[in-house]
Amino acid sequence: MRLNETPVLRVKNLIVRYGDGCPACQENLDKNRCALCGAIWAANDISLDVYPGETLGIVGESGSGKTTLMRSLYFDFTPTSGVATLRDHKDGQENIWGASAAERRMIRNIHMGMVYQNPALGLRMDYSAAANIAEKILAAGGRNAGQMTGRARELLEAVEIMTSRMGETPKNFSGGMRQRVQISKALANSPALLLLDEVTTGLDLSVQARVLDLIRKIKARHGISILLVSHDLAVVRMLADRTIVMLDGKIVESGLTDQILEDPRHAYTQQLVHSLI
Amino acid sequence: MVAIMEILNIVDLGKDFYLHTPGLEIKSCHGINLTLETGEFIGIVGASGAGKSTILKCVNRSYLPTRGEILYDSAAFGKIDLTAASEREILYLRRHEIGYVSQFLNAMPRTTAKEHVMNALILRGADARSAEAEAKETLSHFRLPENLWELYPVTFSGGEKLRLNLAHAMVKKPRLLMLDEPTASLDDKTKLLVRDMLQRLKGPDTGMIGIFHDIAFMEGLCDKVLNISEGVFVS
Ligand SMILES: Nc1ncnc2c1ncn2[C@@H]1O[C@H](COP(=O)(O)OP(=O)(O)OP(=O)(O)O)[C@@H](O)[C@H]1O
Ligand SMILES: Nc1ncnc2c1ncn2[C@@H]1O[C@H](COP(=O)(O)OP(=O)(O)O)[C@@H](O)[C@H]1O
Ligand SMILES: [Mg+2]
Ligand SMILES: [Mg+2]
Numbered sequence: 317m318r319l320n321e322t323p324v325l326r327v328k329n330l331i332v333r334y335g336d337g338c339p340a341c342q343e344n345l346d347k348n349r350c351a352l353c354g355a356i357w358a359a360n361d362i363s364l365d366v367y368p369g370e371t372l373g374i375v376g377e378s379g380s381g382k383t384t385l386m387r388s389l390y391f392d393f394t395p396t397s398g399v400a401t402l403r404d405h406k407d408g409q410e411n412i413w414g415a416s417a418a419e420r421r422m423i424r425n426i427h428m429g430m431v432y433q434n435p436a437l438g439l440r441m442d443y444s445a446a447a448n449i450a451e452k453i454l455a456a457g458g459r460n461a462g463q464m465t466g467r468a469r470e471l472l473e474a475v476e477i478m479t480s481r482m483g484e485t486p487k488n489f490s491g492g493m494r495q496r497v498q499i500s501k502a503l504a505n506s507p508a509l510l511l512l513d514e515v516t517t518g519l520d521l522s523v524q525a526r527v528l529d530l531i532r533k534i535k536a537r538h539g540i541s542i543l544l545v546s547h548d549l550a551v552v553r554m555l556a557d558r559t560i561v562m563l564d565g566k567i568v569e570s571g572l573t574d575q576i577l578e579d580p581r582h583a584y585t586q587q588l589v590h591s592l593i
Numbered sequence: 594m595v596a597i598m599e600i601l602n603i604v605d606l607g608k609d610f611y612l613h614t615p616g617l618e619i620k621s622c623h624g625i626n627l628t629l630e631t632g633e634f635i636g637i638v639g640a641s642g643a644g645k646s647t648i649l650k651c652v653n654r655s656y657l658p659t660r661g662e663i664l665y666d667s668a669a670f671g672k673i674d675l676t677a678a679s680e681r682e683i684l685y686l687r688r689h690e691i692g693y694v695s696q697f698l699n700a701m702p703r704t705t706a707k708e709h710v711m712n713a714l715i716l717r718g719a720d721a722r723s724a725e726a727e728a729k730e731t732l733s734h735f736r737l738p739e740n741l742w743e744l745y746p747v748t749f750s751g752g753e754k755l756r757l758n759l760a761h762a763m764v765k766k767p768r769l770l771m772l773d774e775p776t777a778s779l780d781d782k783t784k785l786l787v788r789d790m791l792q793r794l795k796g797p798d799t800g801m802i803g804i805f806h807d808i809a810f811m812e813g814l815c816d817k818v819l820n821i822s823e824g825v826f827v828s
């Protein structure tokens with residue numbers, strides 16, 4: 317037998333640069349900034365594969381480019397260069413970053429779900445929780461209002477948001493509840509790929525535990541592929557099959573999660589692992 | 594008659610670590626050669642720090658070997674060098690063929706003992722109902738008291754954790770089972786129980802490697818003993 321697996325997502329040579337850059341940027345980088353021209357290389361040649369049903373963890377210090385990668389994938393902006401293909405879009409033959417605006421909307425709404433580090437980016441704070449979910453279903457072509465309400469209820473129940481609060485706006489919700497609404501919205505159209513950017517950051521420990529358990533259940537139940545950004549190694553240890561370590565816009569190390577934790581090779585990864593309490 | 598075949602062949606395995614902060618190279622095991630056949634149980638002994646755990650962790654690929662080859666005869670892939678196999682292949686093998694048991698509990702937080710064993714089966718595609726039945730059977734086989742099945746194992750005693758670890762590894766019926774000092778910190782009575790269980794795990798389809806510090810424990814259990822401080826097999 318051969319493991320003939322087609323990645324759900326494949327990213328090749330992603331570059332996100334702010335500023336024009338100069339011919340000598342790469343030789344003059346101070347962290348992610350060119351000392352000569354001041355350009356910022358937020359993502360500097362990122363390549364990765366995400367396989368069916370796996371969770372790929374991404375760790376790295378603040379400013380290393382994790383959110384940049386996630387938001388590029390979700391079409392929040394178009395990267396400077398790079399190729400990303402999805403198994404479920406044109407058989408993985410076309411760069412999604414070259415797709416038309418209409419195609420991007422469909423890809424983002426049907427094949428992906430995103431949970432933003434900042435809930436204000438992922439939710440409309442002045443729409444009800446149910447309406448936030450209905451919006452995502454509508455965007456994927458759903459039209460039946462009754463079905464949409466039923467689906468919203470089912471999704472919110474799955475993340476333990478009481479039906480009685482479906483009509484309230486996320487403005488009234490706690491941080492943990494907002495993340496759970498984001499998660500149910502992300503799952504609304506049963507995407508193959510879930511993008512999670514620091515879902516538990518800033519939450520109380522017990523609330524974190526609940527959100528992590530929820531993600532574990534989603535993994536088990538939906539066989540979904542997850543790209544999981546966290547600067548908390550404990551989160552990655554619990555959820556990720558494989559892990560990538562980012563520093564200054566680059567991938568410095570990748571491997572099986574337990575190998576990254578037990579036998580880290582890069583100086584930065586060693587520092588990260590040794591600072592685990 | 595069951596054909597005996599080589600399931601694992603470690604050739605000149607070596608592992609060094611480089612720690613950047615002090616700028617220090619640590620040499621762990623080196624020049625390790627070992628051949629394991631199906632049905633065989635090899636014991637590894639050696640001084641503390643000699644590199645025994647390192648060998649098993651290299652086979653499990655929790656450590657990336659520095660030198661050498663680890664040729665494993667996989668049911669799914671045929672002969673495969675574990676030092677060079679892809680991460681996806683290693684994940685597959687851990688789910689289906691290779692078991693690793695240490696004295697430490699490696700369960701998810703907020704997961705009951707029963708769920709922990711069930712998860713090993715669900716990960717390889719079993720449905721929840723059959724996983725539950727099989728998990729219960731395995732937990733009884735390893736004599737984990739039934740009143741503990743629905744509890745989180747963080748509060749378990751050393752011996753209970755070990756029996757859970759064994760159940761978690763064995764429910765997959767691995768072809769290759771590795772045990773890293775599973776009996777450390779157990780009392781003599783529990784040790785005997787574990788020894789008895791290991792004895793019964795020996796079977797024509799499984800190859801086993803275990804690290805024990807207690808030579809008497811291995812007597813009659815292990816077919817061969819490798820003393821790694823000298824890099825040779827002792828009988
Ligand atoms: N619009 C922008 N203009 C200029 N620089 C930007 C812009 N957006 C991001 N950056 C820079 O790109 C780099 C990567 O930012 P990013 O948000 O991806 O980091 P991150 O890894 O998600 O960090 P954190 O862990 O703090 O969330 C940072 O240096 C950031 O200041
Ligand atoms: N992850 C690691 N990082 C650095 N050094 C390690 C690591 N694991 C083991 N070592 C070193 O390798 C040597 C062998 O360790 P180990 O295999 O655990 O020994 P044993 O199991 O024989 O007691 C020791 O010097 C130990 O400190
Ligand atoms: Mg970020
Ligand atoms: Mg050891």
Ligand SMILES: [Zn+2]
Pocket residue numbers: 337338339340341342344350351352353354355
């Ligand atoms: Zn420059």
